[in-house]
Amino acid sequence: MFALCRTRSLISRASADFFSLRAGQSLSVCRKSSGKRFNEPPSAEFVARVSGIPTMAKLPFQETADGLDAAFIGVPIDTGTSNRPGARFGPRQIRVESAMLRLYNSGTRAAPYESIMVADIGDVNVNVFDLKDTCKRIREAYxxxxxxxxxxxxxxxxxxxxxxxxxxxxxxxxxxxxxxxDAHADTSDTVLGEKIGHGTPFRRCVEEGLLDCKRVVQIGLRGTGYAPDSYEWSRAQGFRVVQAEECWYKSLAPLMAEVRAQMGSGPVYLSFDIDALDPGFAPGTGTPEIAGLTPIQGVEIVRGCRGLNLVGCDLVEVSPPYDTTGNTALTGANLLYEMLCALPKVKYY
Incomplete structure (x- = not known):
């Protein structure tokens, strides 16, 4: 794998060093900050974005999470999809589009690669013929x-x-x-008689006691439903439901201040379905619903998670066959980068 090994003192020589490498010479990505070395993507100032194997953000690949503070992981399945397929190719395309990502967050001045050790650890080896077995494989891997x-x-x-x-x-x-x-609550009991699918995960999580229901918020829900109140079950569990109509024409920064207070200091998981965004911005998804969030609002939500005790994040439902420009995957890659920046211990300038 080709990547650029350098510290600040090597930046001025990086281009010459890269192009003078002997065939087969190994390169590793590293950074020295306050005496500690962290993984860092190579800069496109010196290494062409189109070169190399497409890992997330062109970070190094390693086989396990050992020694990492955070890891990008792909779970390439669409076996639980009820409408348009293709999300099994989501991780691959997100990685390709993530070559655009740079080191620093210009909006927030976050410096994740000076703060925490992060790498791409590849994909879970899923079973595309058996959804229940895939769930078992995911659980064991995580x-x-x-x-x-x-x-x-x-x-x-x-x-x-x-x-x-x-x-x-x-x-x-x-x-x-x-x-x-999300555009959808994903709290159905069964779909076509099946209890496991992309419309049921949070019902299963509640049943198994995986969620602190007083600290659950669902943002961006919308669309037609099978009952006058599609979100009655969520509210009955104690979830805060923020429908898309409540988000129209406004910044979501005030909402996220309330969400941070609701979450407190306990562990929090962030799950972001790309169909929360309006399909005009993110058409490459399986179950699009009109009148959704804007990418700006999506970024506000993720940035609003800064300071929380995040213990995991996901970005799901990118379907490249319906993403003819690559913009959906590009948006997903940027939201994942924003999630990285929001993690505990990340340095801000």
């Missing part, structure tokens, strides 16, 4: 990740994956708060 203390940043895959991930997360941390950004 148990190993969270056991190390690493925070998983997941690229979906359809929203089914949130259920086995939260099984593993709650096993370590106990019931967690949930910030769920």
């Amino acid at each position: 148990r190993k990740v969270v056991a190390t203390g690493c925070i998983p940043l997941t690229m979906g895959g359809d929203h089914t994956i949130a259920y086995p991930i939260l099984q593993a997360v709650a096993e370590k941390y106990g019931p967690v708060g949930l910030i769920h950004v």
